[in-house]
Amino acid sequence: MQEKLSAFLEYVNHHVMHHGGSLDALTHKTILDDLKILGHDILAVFHFDETMIILVALLLGALAWFGRKKIGLIPHGLGVILEKYVLFIRDDIVYPNFGGAAYGRRFVPFFCSIFLFILLSNFLGLIPLFTCATGNVNITAALATIFLGVSLWGTLRQGGAHALVHALLPAGLPGPMKPVMFLMEIISLFSRTFALTMRLFANMLGGHVVLYAMVSLTAIFGAVAAPSLAVAICLYLFEVFVAFLQAYVFTMLSAIFIGMMVHPQH
Amino acid sequence: MGPIGAGIAVLGAAIGIGLIGYSALAGMARQPEAAAKLQTAMIIAGALIEGVALFAVVVCLLK
Numbered sequence: 001m002q003e004k005l006s007a008f009l010e011y012v013n014h015h016v017m018h019h020g021g022s023l024d025a026l027t028h029k030t031i032l033d034d035l036k037i038l039g040h041d042i043l044a045v046f047h048f049d050e051t052m053i054i055l056v057a058l059l060l061g062a063l064a065w066f067g068r069k070k071i072g073l074i075p076h077g078l079g080v081i082l083e084k085y086v087l088f089i090r091d092d093i094v095y096p097n098f099g100g101a102a103y104g105r106r107f108v109p110f111f112c113s114i115f116l117f118i119l120l121s122n123f124l125g126l127i128p129l130f131t132c133a134t135g136n137v138n139i140t141a142a143l144a145t146i147f148l149g150v151s152l153w154g155t156l157r158q159g160g161a162h163a164l165v166h167a168l169l170p171a172g173l174p175g176p177m178k179p180v181m182f183l184m185e186i187i188s189l190f191s192r193t194f195a196l197t198m199r200l201f202a203n204m205l206g207g208h209v210v211l212y213a214m215v216s217l218t219a220i221f222g223a224v225a226a227p228s229l230a231v232a233i234c235l236y237l238f239e240v241f242v243a244f245l246q247a248y249v250f251t252m253l254s255a256i257f258i259g260m261m262v263h264p265q266h
Numbered sequence: 267m268g269p270i271g272a273g274i275a276v277l278g279a280a281i282g283i284g285l286i287g288y289s290a291l292a293g294m295a296r297q298p299e300a301a302a303k304l305q306t307a308m309i310i311a312g313a314l315i316e317g318v319a320l321f322a323v324v325v326c327l328l329k
Contacts, residue, residue: 195317202320249313256310 052133056120060113086112093252097259103158107258110150114143115251122204122243126236134246135204137197143250144197148189151258158262167261192257196250203246207239268326275322282315 063078070079089112090104098104118134125132133139155164168185169178214232217225290308294301 195314195321198321198324199313199317202324203316206320206323245309249309252306252310253313 049131049133049136049139052121052124052131053139055124056117056133059120060116063116085116089115089251093255094259097255097263099259099263103262104259106158107150107154107255107262111251111255114146114254115247118143118200118250119243119247122247123240125204125208126239126243132204132208134200135208137201140197140201143200144193147196147254147258148193151189151254151261154258155261163262192253196253199253200246200250203242207235207242211235211239271326272323275319275326278322279315279319283312286311286315 063082067078067082070077071082072079075083086108090108093115094104094108094111095101098107121133121139124130125135152164155167159166168189169182170185173181211232214228214235217228286308290304293304297304
């Protein structure tokens, strides 16, 4: 009995601990370093964030492939869900922050894909034995870099060079204040990007580390710590909510930030 | 020192999120028809505070 329990806890330790491993971003291994691991532990392939990214890409591709024929004047099946989803992103997230269709229309696809990508990564991370791609700082940094590129390039495309200058240098400033404000705007642009990176990464990683701590209490104290498993289940359900919330927050905040740069009244 | 710093960071975030929840709830009670808008603004403000707190916690953990 005792041996079985310790074997189980060893298994949990082995397969849950990797959620904390993403913290050391600099020593992060790539899948190419460990291809040999496929030979003896096939489940280990799901510990890699790259596998998760490929899985998310395949799921998104499948969604687009199966949904493409269901969209028309009268959508049916999957098309109804997709239409509802796109309308939600368009009417609740993009248009209110961009000042209507005239400015926001060409940004809708970007926000649709970024929301679904983060949501799917978060949910795949909740499946036992799978790792959470958004709990890796490299991947959230890549997402935030895409945000940075879209905010600069989108402002340039939507309003021309005039709009970009206007976004980085508010109009009507006295001469000596101009370089100071320009520096402030540049700093705030990069701090927004950094904040988006850290918020998503730390939220997802933090949730998984707390789950791990709760489960590992049973490894330390044995059967006495059984109530902590109930707490872990409650935390797991809370993580389902957090997966939605963080996808929403990332999309909403990037919409607000890009809208502030694109919309000329701000 | 890391865990102590994380604890202090959580203190500040708790005060901030508590104030947001308090004022949003008061606003919703006074004007129930504006509840949806208040909720969106509340979540966004909460996320901004949470971001700052998580900066501090990550810095503490990385040492």
